[in-house]
Amino acid sequence: MNINHHLDDATLVSYSAGALSQGMALVVASHLSVCPQCRERAEINDAVGGVLLESLESETVADDMLASILTQLDDLPAEPRSAVSGLTGKTVDPEIPAPLREYIDCSLDQLEWKRIVPGVTYYDMPWEGRGVSRLLRIAPGKAMLPHTHNGNELTMVLRGSFSDEVGRFRRGDVADLDDQIEHQPLVDSEVDCICLIATDAPLRFTTLFGKLVQPITGF
Numbered sequence: 001m002n003i004n005h006h007l008d009d010a011t012l013v014s015y016s017a018g019a020l021s022q023g024m025a026l027v028v029a030s031h032l033s034v035c036p037q038c039r040e041r042a043e044i045n046d047a048v049g050g051v052l053l054e055s056l057e058s059e060t061v062a063d064d065m066l067a068s069i070l071t072q073l074d075d076l077p078a079e080p081r082s083a084v085s086g087l088t089g090k091t092v093d094p095e096i097p098a099p100l101r102e103y104i105d106c107s108l109d110q111l112e113w114k115r116i117v118p119g120v121t122y123y124d125m126p127w128e129g130r131g132v133s134r135l136l137r138i139a140p141g142k143a144m145l146p147h148t149h150n151g152n153e154l155t156m157v158l159r160g161s162f163s164d165e166v167g168r169f170r171r172g173d174v175a176d177l178d179d180q181i182e183h184q185p186l187v188d189s190e191v192d193c194i195c196l197i198a199t200d201a202p203l204r205f206t207t208l209f210g211k212l213v214q215p216i217t218g219f
Contacts, residue, residue, distance in 0.1 A: 023133025023198035030097035160193030
């Protein structure tokens with residue numbers, strides 16, 4: 001768990017290893033595009049990983065192994081696009097980090113937001129996978145329902161700010177939380193708070209109302 005508005009070391013290691021879900025990787029890539037400190041740490045992780053790979057002893061392989069691997073690759077189905085590939089050449093809202101622009105070809109205000117409850121809307125990212133990956137928009141003074149997590153949750157602020165039991169998060173900040181945290185984010189800015197969020201498991205709401213609306217929200 002990280003409480004200083006930056007990415008946790010374990011998250012960065014998983015990102016470098018390609019072990020994160022598409023949604024989680026998109027949040028990490030978006031934050032790295034605006035945070036020099038986390039970007040430097042990620043580059044160090046990449047460098048260390050490269051040294052470790054180079055230090056591994058070479059193994060003798062069969063003469064036909066390369067041909068065999070290439071044949072297997074040809075037989076594999078096409079992979080879905082990565083968290084940093086997609087739409088290009090679009091003029092978009094400067095509030096949107098570069099990796100996220102690959103999936104959004106309009107401004108944040110022009111997205112087709114869907115309402116959960118009054119003052120709380122969302123926009124799902126255009127892919128399927130484990131957990132949830134979406135943009136969340138909450139009006140000033142509104143709060144999310146109290147909840148904890150069955151897994152990990154990454155939240156990056158794109159506009160506005162919110163406060164919770166962990167601290168206050170402003171534009172560019174990221175909350176990197178695990179199943180040890182129970183919180184209720186409250187928007188404390190004068191404008192809507194828009195966040196890019198990703199979870200790798202369903203949230204666990206701690207109130208009766210939250211449990212009733214969970215099937216509707218998809219969290």
